[in-house]
Amino acid sequence: MKYVTTIDDQSYQIEIITEDEITADGKRHTVDFQSVIGPLVVSLILDSQSYEAYVNPTEAGLEVLLRGQRYLVNVEDERKRLLRDVSGTKAIRRDEIQLKAPMPGLIVAVPVEEGQLVDKGDNLVVLESMKMQNEIKAPREGKVTGVRVNPGDNVDQNQVLVVIN
Numbered sequence: 001m002k003y004v005t006t007i008d009d010q011s012y013q014i015e016i017i018t019e020d021e022i023t024a025d026g027k028r029h030t031v032d033f034q035s036v037i038g039p040l041v042v043s044l045i046l047d048s049q050s051y052e053a054y055v056n057p058t059e060a061g062l063e064v065l066l067r068g069q070r071y072l073v074n075v076e077d078e079r080k081r082l083l084r085d086v087s088g089t090k091a092i093r094r095d096e097i098q099l100k101a102p103m104p105g106l107i108v109a110v111p112v113e114e115g116q117l118v119d120k121g122d123n124l125v126v127l128e129s130m131k132m133q134n135e136i137k138a139p140r141e142g143k144v145t146g147v148r149v150n151p152g153d154n155v156d157q158n159q160v161l162v163v164i165n
Helices: 078-087
Strands: 002-007 010-018 021-024 027-037 041-046 049-058 061-066 069-077 097-100 105-109 123-129 132-137 142-147 160-164
Touching: 002 078, 069 078, 069 132, 123 160
Parallel strands: none
Antiparallel strands: 002 010, 002 069, 010 021, 021 027, 027 041, 041 049, 049 061, 061 069, 097 160, 105 123, 123 132, 142 160
16 A cells, blocks of 8 residues: 655655554565554564654644654545545544643743744753653644643643644
């Protein structure tokens, strides 16, 4: 099965060859992919390199936290992509984005305030979890319309941290 995977604004062609082999943009890779804690924490061994990621399903796709970086990921199989392209349907952009905690943790810093304009990639919140500091960044430009946390707050997974319009 072939897939188009978009990570932030970059698209990749992924094809699953066998259970332990894929191609990404035509390059072969060996893989081992396992859920560690339910579907939210996964272990991936890609070409003998080990990775652990936190995956948070959202309305817009998947938020993936990998090595302290947050990525917005959308996966479409080739049939779904073809139907969307043929029908001329474009992805719906919601005006409001609620950035949620990808995992429980402690808010270390909130370098933005309500009413502030932000650019894509700007740091919105620093969340400490499992002794790692994770920067939650703006997925697109916009205006901060709500800051729901303060430094020192403990947050649960999927708790709204910041709202952007």
